[in-house]
Amino acid sequence: MASKSRSSESLFLRYLVLSAWAVFCLAPILWFLSIGLRPRTEIIAAEPIYWPTFSLDAWNMIWTDWPMGNYLRNSLVAVVGSVIIDLLLAIPAAYSLARYTYRFREDIGFYILSTRMMAPAIVAIPIFFLFRNMGLLDTVWALMLVYAAINLSLVTWIIRSYMLDIPHEIEDAARTDGASDLRILVSIIVPMCLPGIITAAVIAVIFAVNEFLFTLLIASTKNAYTLSVALANFTGGSDGIIYNAIALVAFLAFVPIMFLVVLIQKHLSRGLTMGAVKG
Amino acid sequence: MQDSMVHNSSGWAASAARPGIRPRPRSRLRRKAFPYLLVAPAMIFLLGITLYPGVYAMYQSFFFVRFNDWSFAGLGNYTKLLSDNEFWQALWNTFVMGAIALSLECVIAITIAAFAYRDPWVRSWRIMFLMPMLFMPSAVAFIWKLAFNDGRIVSDLLMRLGLIDGNLDFLGSIWLARLTLIVADVWQWTPFLFIIFVAALQGQDAEMEEAARLDGAKWRQIFWNISLPLMMPIVAVALILRGIDIITMFASVFIITGGTPGGATETISYFIYRIGFKTFNFGYASAISVVMLAITVTVAQLFVKRFFRSGRE
Numbered sequence: 001m002a003s004k005s006r007s008s009e010s011l012f013l014r015y016l017v018l019s020a021w022a023v024f025c026l027a028p029i030l031w032f033l034s035i036g037l038r039p040r041t042e043i044i045a046a047e048p049i050y051w052p053t054f055s056l057d058a059w060n061m062i063w064t065d066w067p068m069g070n071y072l073r074n075s076l077v078a079v080v081g082s083v084i085i086d087l088l089l090a091i092p093a094a095y096s097l098a099r100y101t102y103r104f105r106e107d108i109g110f111y112i113l114s115t116r117m118m119a120p121a122i123v124a125i126p127i128f129f130l131f132r133n134m135g136l137l138d139t140v141w142a143l144m145l146v147y148a149a150i151n152l153s154l155v156t157w158i159i160r161s162y163m164l165d166i167p168h169e170i171e172d173a174a175r176t177d178g179a180s181d182l183r184i185l186v187s188i189i190v191p192m193c194l195p196g197i198i199t200a201a202v203i204a205v206i207f208a209v210n211e212f213l214f215t216l217l218i219a220s221t222k223n224a225y226t227l228s229v230a231l232a233n234f235t236g237g238s239d240g241i242i243y244n245a246i247a248l249v250a251f252l253a254f255v256p257i258m259f260l261v262v263l264i265q266k267h268l269s270r271g272l273t274m275g276a277v278k279g
Numbered sequence: 280m281q282d283s284m285v286h287n288s289s290g291w292a293a294s295a296a297r298p299g300i301r302p303r304p305r306s307r308l309r310r311k312a313f314p315y316l317l318v319a320p321a322m323i324f325l326l327g328i329t330l331y332p333g334v335y336a337m338y339q340s341f342f343f344v345r346f347n348d349w350s351f352a353g354l355g356n357y358t359k360l361l362s363d364n365e366f367w368q369a370l371w372n373t374f375v376m377g378a379i380a381l382s383l384e385c386v387i388a389i390t391i392a393a394f395a396y397r398d399p400w401v402r403s404w405r406i407m408f409l410m411p412m413l414f415m416p417s418a419v420a421f422i423w424k425l426a427f428n429d430g431r432i433v434s435d436l437l438m439r440l441g442l443i444d445g446n447l448d449f450l451g452s453i454w455l456a457r458l459t460l461i462v463a464d465v466w467q468w469t470p471f472l473f474i475i476f477v478a479a480l481q482g483q484d485a486e487m488e489e490a491a492r493l494d495g496a497k498w499r500q501i502f503w504n505i506s507l508p509l510m511m512p513i514v515a516v517a518l519i520l521r522g523i524d525i526i527t528m529f530a531s532v533f534i535i536t537g538g539t540p541g542g543a544t545e546t547i548s549y550f551i552y553r554i555g556f557k558t559f560n561f562g563y564a565s566a567i568s569v570v571m572l573a574i575t576v577t578v579a580q581l582f583v584k585r586f587f588r589s590g591r592e
Contacts (some may be wrong), residue, residue, distance in 0.1 A: 020403075024466070025408055025410060048432050089321040091443075102314045105314070114576070115325050117523050118572075119527040119547035120548070121529060122572050124555070125568060126331065130332065173477070205583040210416050213548065229417065243421065247418075254414055261413060269477070269479075270473060270478070273513070276513065
């Protein structure tokens with residue numbers, strides 16, 4: 001009897017806590033969605049409006065008042081390009097760190113990892129001058145390189161962690177059959193750690209889409225504005241900040257990312273800890 | 280995690296012992312160079328994009344820079360830094376807001392993870408709770424700017440609950456402005472810790488818990504005495520990663536407060552940005568960068584090494 005009442009009590013507490021957090025998590029999202037779907041006059045009113053009239057004003061506005069096509073294309077090119085660069089560099093590097101023993105391996109691993117610890121603001125000024133001297137300011141190429149650099153440590157370490165899980169016997173067998181090391185990497189290791197590679201790519205995409213500081217410094221026109229920085233410029237002069245347009249753009253970026261994350265759900269925790277936790 | 284440690288050590292040992300059995304022996308030099316060649320492109324890229332800026336910033340920090348006009352300053356920028364109240368204030372703000380946000384996030388994430396991981400609906404909770412993390416931080420900053428300040432939603436809700444009498448000027452007072460940034464950070468990034476903690480708890484041996492339960496332990500005792508101590512290494516890793524990101528807080532400061540009131544919410548990242556790109560005092564901004572770089576490298580070295588050891592080997 002006693003134990004039964006205690007467990008139902010703890011069950012009550014459990015759902016109380018979890019639903020309280022769910023409300024705090026989701027209410028701002030729903031409310032922000034309602035901002036995106038209401039007319040401008042109802043965003044900032046004398047009395048906050050919780051049940052607005054439905055309106056697609058913002059949707060029409062983002063496509064007519066701003067070069068949304070450019071912003072989308074810039075985000076897509078810079079982000080996808082950076083992830084491709086990351087994978088091309090990280091897969092061999094991860095294989096080297098996971099499978100070979102050699103001098104300086106630990107130091108190289110540390111160094112790659114420690115680039116993750118660097119605050120963007122600290123290198124922002126020299127990077128700005130670097131790209132200015134290369135004539136790459138306000139181009140998606142500069143963004144691509146920066147995003148690739150930001151994510152390379154993470155991508156390398158995630159893939160390395162998945163490579164460590166592959167049993168050695170498989171490679172040994174292939175090696176006995178005369179396959180070269182490079183061949184083994186391409187046709188055995190890469191397919192086998194595909195979940196890890198996809199996880200790393202998805203997490204790199206999230207961080208690249210979110211990037212703000214470097215993009216703010218590098219991009220100055222629609223040539224290079226990405227969604228993340230473009231929405232910070234959604235102001236109509238004397239009208240102030242155009243919140244409903246910002247909200248819609250935020251959801252425009254959120255939907256595909258949510259889709260990607262659901263795809264790698266099981267691997268998310270492992271990816272976020274750079275391989276330290278196996279989810 | 281136990282698993283990975285075993286794999287790890289045996290893996291390295293095995294690959295070291297194997298080369299002898301290769302049927303097609305290659306030249307020794309090529310075989311020795313191969314792992315370096317694999318890692319070289321990544322290294323060169325990272326060195327290019329971190330070492331060059333490091334050296335450049337160090338060089339520039341010895342000059343007073345006004346657009347293209349550089350004049351040698353010696354240690355001028357550094358001595359200025361030591362006596363610059365704005366610098367110390369920014370350092371303090373970063374620390375205070377970071378420490379409060381990180382503690383809140385950690386406590387909340389552990390609590391909801393402890394409740395969620397044994398729930399039959401844990402997958403739904405996870406999907407629901409991770410959503411805030413997937414919005415662009417710049418957009419999130421606008422959500423909270425509107426809620427706290429421009430749209431007065433938070434004030435309105437608090438008034439409806441009878442907690443306050445009039446509108447609160449959230450961006451007008453030091454602690455309310457800081458609170459705004461902290462709430463924005465907690466809302467967006469508690470999910471990061473939650474996802475990791477839930478996975479850690481789910482990965483734990485259920486039998487040990489079951490045995491303790493059969494011995495009459497309450498779930499609260501089990502959590503505090505068994506589950507939590509077991510996941511401490513993972514908590515450490517997660518807090519380090521989150522801590523690093525929190526001290527680089529920029530987008531929300533840029534969008535919500537701009538460092539106001541009176542510099543009370545200016546973080547180091549925003550301070551460097553302001554000195555460099557608003558007052559165009561690049562030499563001075565570089566000096567701050569160099570000092571921060573030195574601090575980061577030292578701290579990272581300590582943390583990374585520990586993280587690397589405890590987490591992987």
